[in-house]
Amino acid sequence: MSTDVVIEAKGLTKNYGQAVAVDHISFAVGRGEIFGLLGPNGAGKTTTILMLLGLTDISAGEVRVLGFDPAREPLSVKRRVGYLPDTVGFYDGLTAADNLRYTARLIGFKRSEREKRVTEALDQVGLAEFAEKRVGTFSRGMRQRLGLAEILMKGAQIAILDEPTSGLDPHATTELLAIIRGLKSEGVSVLLSSHLLDRVQSVCDRVALFSGGRIALMGSVAELGREVLGGGYVVDIEAEGAGFAERLALIPGVSGVEKTGIGKLRLHADRDVRSEAAAEVVAMHGRLKYLGVQEVSLDAIYSRYFETRPDEEMTMKEGARHAA
Amino acid sequence: MRREGSAFSGLGVVMLKELSDHLTSVRMRVLEWLVVLVALAALYGAVQQIEDTTAQDPFLFLRLFTTSRDPLPSFVSFISFLVPLMAIGLGFDAVNGEYNRRTLSRILAQPIYRDALLFGKFLAGLVTLAISLITLWLIVIGLGLLLIGVPPGGEEIGRSFLFLFVTIVYAGVWLTLALLFSVLFRSPATAALVTLGVWLFLMFIWPVLAGAVAQIIAPPDPRYLALGLQTPATAVTEQILARLSPSTLFAEVVVALLDPTTRSLGPIYLSQLQGAVLGAPLPIGESMLIAWPQTVGMIASAILVFVVGYVIFQRQEVRA
Incomplete structure (x- = not known):
């Protein structure tokens, strides 16, 4: 020892x-x-x-x-x-x-x-x-x-x-x-x-x-x-304007774009794409209101880990939710 | 395999802390006043009675303890009744109180064994009771001197001193019982109620029940019944059963110590009394011999009850 x-x-x-x-x-x-x-x-x-x-x-x-x-x-x-x-x-x-x-x-x-x-x-x-x-x-x-x-x-x-x-x-x-x-x-x-x-x-x-x-x-x-989240980055954007989704999807490294609300988008990428995303929005004369990358959080790890293992007891998930 | 270090490290610290807690607690003050007032009442009754009836008595001083005047019982009966209450009052929340305050796991995470905690609490309780009883004893002796005006002889002081010692032992028995229940039950209220229940049972119900049970175990002989006598076997069985209660043991010791004419605590045959001068007092040493088995019995039961509580406490989970 x-x-x-x-x-x-x-x-x-x-x-x-x-x-x-x-x-x-x-x-x-x-x-x-x-x-x-x-x-x-x-x-x-x-x-x-x-x-x-x-x-x-x-x-x-x-x-x-x-x-x-x-x-x-x-x-x-x-x-x-x-x-x-x-x-x-x-x-x-x-x-x-x-x-x-x-x-x-x-x-x-x-x-x-x-x-x-x-x-x-x-x-x-x-x-x-x-x-x-x-x-x-x-x-x-x-x-x-x-x-x-x-x-x-x-x-x-x-x-x-x-x-x-x-x-x-x-x-x-x-x-x-x-x-x-x-x-x-x-x-x-x-x-x-x-x-x-x-x-x-x-x-x-x-x-x-x-x-x-x-x-x-x-x-x-x-x-x-x-290990659990696969090391990807998740970037959230909120902006006024239209047609960003298609443009943002073209940024190299972005693997997916999802709409999370009115004027809100979420990018999944293998690197930090915040600066490119901001440039795109500004280039289209959109009004950028929010831009942020999701930090790796234990909550996310915890819920993700137990979501991917459906055989785990339900109490564990409840526990994770309670903890959140 | 041997344990590391001494089981008693921290014992003195725990004892002193518990002792100071006891001596400053409101509970203790209430109990002390209760005992003092009741004892004074009994003493007053005894003095009145002595003045009225006893003119010549070689052991006048001891009468202070045993004489009663209606409607008050004697000092000794008050003591045998109140000392258990005091002991239970001090011990019923000793261990479960630590659980409920959530201090137990914190204290046990310090470099001491559980032995020190339990034994320290017992010693602190016993010392507290001893302090109160010694004070009470001194009050009685002092007031006795003032009220009767007859100084006690050396033997009387010796006998009353032995009575004090036995009373402390008796308090110890009830204290261990209260400690046992404070280990067993997490709720102090439950522990107090159960201990009081056991006290009531042993003090008032068991002596009656012992007679009934003895009749079943050793049925009375019709030949003795015909003569209107108690069957010896039944009487002995009844006494053995009754002695399972510490109250019975204490009562017997008190009779032997405070009444010098007591020659036996059990049934004896007339043949055994041959040559005896009835009513003549025994020397203090002889009275001690008569009281010895009962005293040892009380000490042994205190140790036994403590050990049971100790074993349970050692195996108990500390998490709240």
Whole structure:
């Protein structure tokens, strides 16, 4: 095993009686990488995370976290890994700082070090002024940030975040994602799970798409895009005028033109044809109102991937739609 | 295969945190006031009764605990009734409360074992109960001194001190039971109701039921019935069954410790009493010997119930 791999799972399986929650999955997370476990609710993401932390038994397969076996050496794993559970909870009657102090004592930090770490961590997530406020008054976004502060305070090498952005408003989500990027810049490897594909796509280096307890796809968003969407470009145009469709179809590289609405066209091409398309519209004295290329999105990859596999369970598609 | 590290790392931290939670909680304050007021009432009744009736008694001080005056029951009966309530009040939401606050998985993701969490919670509850009971004991001793005006002898202090210890053990039994149900049921309300149900059953219904069941297991001998006596086999069976309830055990220990004239807690034959000076007090050591099996029985049941809860908790899924 290379020293640059911090989490390695081979054939990881979890059965609950007859039901298979996680079915022979294998993946590896590199040092300093943000790895996303994505998929609908109930696809096995949380179970996978709990197995990585040694909080639930492994039915079959093997896991190594920083070279340790979570089932046999749970304390070594838990000392080095920070965990933010799905909808994290704190003791509402205690202040933010007291909650962190309790965790710090459980970890076993010395008193002087404890205070320093707690103050620094709260500062890093922007909760310094709320340190002595009771957590009962905190909003959901603040609790999530406090959860991240706990991981920072712990000085974890790996941060495992379960649905860190679920239930947050767009502003809080942006703030949280910024802190997650900050973790990466400090050399912390991040494993995060989410069913909100588009929000996490911006932070993840690589993703694994879960479906029914298996990893359906794995790689960077760009790689998955090429693999699933065929690497084509989709350009949307909105313009006033008539007869563009025929002209635009003649642009080299354009394989198809479809009408998507009044004055709206969509071009399928094997390269970025925006400049040529704009030139054509202007040459015909049309009034160009909109021109844009569709970015590769995980949503598109997800829906496309499961559309082309009609044998997949319907729940997966519903999940993808829900995620959108 | 051995586990890595100590099962008790973090135990002290968990205990101190839970202890401070208990001691500052509103719930605890309510329970304490309840116990103090009720105990004072019982004490007042006892003092009145002692002044009225007992002139000469070598163990006047112990009468404070056991004497009752209508309509109030004695201090001891109040304690055997209220201590379980206090213990249940402290323990019924110990583990499921962590689930519901969604703090459990976060805490267990720290480098501690589940052992430390459960045992820390038990110890914190026990220490809280011990603090309250010691305070109560001191209040009774102090008020006793003031109200009766007779200083207690060394043996009386020894006996009442043993009574205090046994009461803490008794509280521990109910605390483990409450902890067990807090592991079993995710809803604190369900856990509280079930624990209270078990308490009611063991305290009030089982002693009655034990007699009926004993009659079935060991039917009374018609020869004894004809003489108007209880069949020894039936009586023994009934007692064995009744002792399955910690309340029965506690009542027996209390009788042995606080009434020095108690010579046996079970039925005995007249032949066994040959040569005995009835009504003469036993030395404290002898009374301890009589109470010993019941005390061990209570400690053992606390350990047993705790172990069952521990095993279930170890195997439980942490996800909410």
